[in-house]
Structure formats: structure tokens, C-alpha cells
Amino acid sequence: MPVRPARCYKRIKGPPYTREEYIHGAPMIQIPKFDMGTTSAAARTAFTMTAKLVVEERGQIRMQALEAARQMASKYLTKYVGDANYYLRLNVVPHHVLRENRMLAMAGADRLQEGMRLAFGSPAGRAARVEPGQVLFYAEFKPEHLPHIKEALRRAASKLPLPTRIVIEPKGNGGNKTVT
Template sequence: MPLRPGRCYRKLERPYTRTKYIHGAPYAQIPKFEMGATKPKERERFTHVVALFPLASGQIRVNSLEAARQMAYKYLSATLTDQNFYLKLNKYPHHVIRENKMLAMAGADRLQEGMRQSFGVPTGRAVQIKRGDVLFYVEVEEKNVNHAKIALKRAMSKLAITCRMVTAKKGEPLLILGREESLA
């Protein structure tokens, strides 16, 4: 059965996260959350931070998160090499998505139950993110800030929610939607 479009799961619902009680909950399917120069000693020379945050609250499925991560990482590693940046995915997909599967064929009305027992089965995972929370951030040297912006712009194209970028010097708070926020 094909995957439903991301717009079906974009709205923020109450969290459904207790995998202890959810049998058959799929894994997160994101192999890495930190890429590039991950050791603290290697990251000392990075002077700037470029962060990506959504303009609206919502859910982002793990498929689009992984696609965005891969787009940003491939661009950064090709242009800067792995030792010249630090990319981090700041959120974890805890929310389990359920789907009440419907049959779409001749005679389906005799086979399926409709909305009777319509709770659904676990089909995927998603990140529940609030407006202004940092989703991705990249630490780079000052000369590579434009490359970091291009990488996050490419990642934005894979996400179902409208996002913005903000740049700041490392150690200074980020100004996101009129409020100051620090990454540490």
C-alpha cells in the first residue's frame, strides 16, 4: 500500500508516544542525528551558527526529516568536507502515527468495517514541533556561512512546514520570532 501524503499528518495532535503500550510501532529510521566534526575539540574553531526553525507548529514525518537531513549533509560534505562543519538534527521522532486503512476496490464495502473500530495501526513516526523551536542547526567558520545557508535551504524544500533560517555568532543567543534562544 502506498504512503499517504505528508499533509494528512501535518496538524499537531496530542502525542502518542508510549511504545511500551504500542505494539508494532516502527523504528525512527534516522541513522544519525549529528554529522560532520562531532568531537568538541574539533568544533572549537567554528564561530557561527545557522539554525532552521518552523513558522508554525505541526508534525513532520520521519521520511521527510531523513530526506532533509540527507540533502543538507550531502551538500555540506561535498562542498566543505566533513571536518569543516557540524550539522545536528535537534528533534527526535517520538510520536507514532496511526492509520485506519481503507480498501479501494470493487466490493470493498462488503469487506471493510468503515469507521467501526477505527483506531488504526501504527504506520510511521513523526516529530511534533512547536513554532520557533530549532529543528536543524549548522556550526561553521565565518567564511562558510553561505554554504550552510544553502544546505539548510535545500533541507527546507523537503519539509512539509514553512521554515526560516537565522544566523548568529556561536555563544550568542539566536533571535527567533522576537525572542532570544540559546542552543546550549
């Protein structure tokens, strides 16, 4: 069956559903990498700037949207900046298991389904629950790559169902921020 639109899942309803030992058939997390670019700590000392993609509303982001955003940002940065010139990290993990009470839509379906009886639903996907101000993506880079980093995070934000903002600041800076 096709995936339902993001509007079906982006609002938080009820407590998190994360206990995998009680959930049979929970899908695996389909995000292969959370760290991209230069991942060694020694090489990252040359980076003097940081950028963050910060979410502005409370909600849920499905793992498909997170993976699409990760791929978009990573491919753009690899093409225009090069793998050795940035570090990008996806900070959220989709632990919450989404449920779906599938309904059939065909002739004679009323004899096959139960309607709202036993409507708890079966596992249909995963989502990350986020709060306002939570960092989704974190990037380290050199100042000359700032326009490309901003564009990569802007493209990643276009794949997400919640409004976001990009925060640029010097690395290791305690309080001074530049919000764009």
C-alpha cells in the same frame, strides 16, 4: 501500501501517541544519524558561527521528511564544504506514532472492511511534533562557509512540510541575531 501525503499528517490532532509499551507494531525510528560532520568537541572549537533552521508553525514532521532533509543538507555540505569544516545536528526526534485506518479501494471491498467501526487505526509511521521557534537543524561552521551552510539549510527546508527560517549568529552570542 504507498505513504500518504504530508498534508494528511502535518496538523496536530489530539494528544501525543508515544507509549511504545502499549503500541504493538510501532515502526522503528529510521534516522540513523543525528550528528554529522565534525562531531568532536575539541575540533568544533574552531567554528565561530552558528546557523539554525527554525520552524515557524506548529505541526508534525514525519520521519521520512526529516531523513530526506538530513540527507540533503549533509550531502551538500560534504560535497562543497568537507566533513571536517562543519557540524550539523538534527535536533528533533520523531516520537509520536501516527495511526492510519486503512480503507480498501477495490471491487467487493465493502465485504472486507468495517468502515468507521473500530476506526482507531494501526501504526503507520512516526512524526516529530514541533512548536513555533523550535530549532530543527543546528550547524556550526567557519565564516567563509556561510553561503554553503545557508544553501544546505535552504535545501533541507524544501523537504519539510512546515514553513521555516534560517537564523545566523556568532557562536556563543547571547542576543545579537541576523535573520535571513
